[in-house]
Amino acid sequence: MTFVQLIDCKTSRFDEMNRLMDTWVEQTKGKRTATHNVIGKDRSDASHFIEIVEFPSYEEAMRNSNLPETDKIFRDMVALCDEMPTFTDLDVVRDEQLYATTARRFFDELAAKGDLPPFNDVLIEDYHDHDPANPQDNIGMDAIRREAEMWRGAFDFSFTIEDQMAQGDRVCTRWTWNGLHKGDFMGIAATGKQVSMTGTTVHRCTADGKIAEGWWQYDRLGLMEQLGALDALEQ
Numbered sequence: 148m149t150f151v152q153l154i155d156c157k158t159s160r161f162d163e164m165n166r167l168m169d170t171w172v173e174q175t176k177g178k179r180t181a182t183h184n185v186i187g188k189d190r191s192d193a194s195h196f197i198e199i200v201e202f203p204s205y206e207e208a209m210r211n212s213n214l215p216e217t218d219k220i221f222r223d224m225v226a227l228c229d230e231m232p233t234f235t236d237l238d239v240v241r242d243e244q245l246y247a248t249t250a251r252r253f254f255d256e257l258a259a260k261g262d263l264p265p266f267n268d269v270l271i272e273d274y275h276d277h278d279p280a281n282p283q284d285n286i287g288m289d290a291i292r293r294e295a296e297m298w299r300g301a302f303d304f305s306f307t308i309e310d311q312m313a314q315g316d317r318v319c320t321r322w323t324w325n326g327l328h329k330g331d332f333m334g335i336a337a338t339g340k341q342v343s344m345t346g347t348t349v350h351r352c353t354a355d356g357k358i359a360e361g362w363w364q365y366d367r368l369g370l371m372e373q374l375g376a377l378d379a380l381e382q
Contacts, residue, residue, distance in 0.1 A: 149239040150205040154198040156224075156232035161188075161196060164227045171220040178214055180207040194229065205238070246352040247311045250318040253350070253358060254306040257295055266291065270358050277362045302326035302342075309345075318350045324365070328374060335374050342373040 158164055172179070181200050189195035202208040211217060225231065249269055256264045266274075266288060276285040276294070285291050298304070304326030312319045325343045328335075346365025350358045371377055 148204060149242060150202045150208050151237045151239055152200045152202070152208060153235040153237065154200070154232055155235070156196055156198075157192075157194045157229045158196065158227050159194050159229060160227045161194075164224060167220065167223055167227065171216060174216045175214060178216075180211040201239075205236075208236075244311075244313050245356050246316065246318045246350075247313045247320075249352060249356050249358060250311065250320050250348075250350045251308060254308065254320070254322065257298075258305045260303075263292060263296055263299065266295075268357075271353060274358060275360045277360070279364070280367050297332075301328065301330045301332035301337075303329055316352050316354075318352065319347065320350070321345075321347050332374065333371070333376070335371075335376055338374055340373060342370055344370045 181202055183199075183201035185199045187197050187199070189197070200208075202211065253266070253269045256266060256269060270288060270291065272288050273286065274288060274291055276291055278285070278294075281294075285294050304324055307323040307325070308320060309323060310319075310321040323343060323345050325341070328338045328340045328342055330337050344366040346363060348364075349362045351360040353359050368377075
């Protein structure tokens with residue numbers, strides 16, 4: 148079970164404490180068990196700081212605490228605090244990866260049957276789309292809707308999400324796309340073929356949870372081969 152520790156302290160010497168933490172990170176390289184660390188400053192009290200440290204489990208947190216470097220850093224940190232810091236130990240009972248959920252919703256809406264959804268709930272108005280298959284990036288909601296209509300007019304398709312990883316404001320999704328070729332695509336008339344391809348998309352999200360930018364990499368050459376577009380070139 149994921150474990151989180153909150154360290155609440157007050158200090159007028161944060162710059163010194165920050166340098167102290169940098170030294171500890173360097174000294175414990177390869178030995179630390181923490182997976183995520185965030186320090187926040189109270190907007191109403193510039194001397195009030197809360198550090199949030201995430202570990203894979205309570206046992207891993209205890210292993211981190213037992214490092215000799217951790218004992219020394221704690222004593223040095225206390226010396227820089229205006230008062231004794233407090234510690235809150237938390238077992239994580241719910242963890243929502245909201246950006247990853249937004250990315251998943253985007254793929255679901257893109258492949259949804261019926262009328263094209265407005266995308267307003269998942270994309271910002273000036274969304275920027277990077278697709279190496281296009282001569283120019285698609286920028287803005289109207290442009291991405293036209294791109295989506297082109298794909299939806301050519302195929303009935305769905306996405307299978309294989310993997311997702313979120314870090315900061317970025318979400319990386321590895322997907323498999325399956326489609327039925329029902330209409331014109333890049334000058335290729337409908338073939339009725341079932342086709343598939345794999346790809347990866349990286350999305351950048353905004354603070355309110357919407358997607359601001361996307362970078363695509365996918366096997367378009369493999370798709371064209373399945374549609375028979377490469378047959379003439381091989382003759």
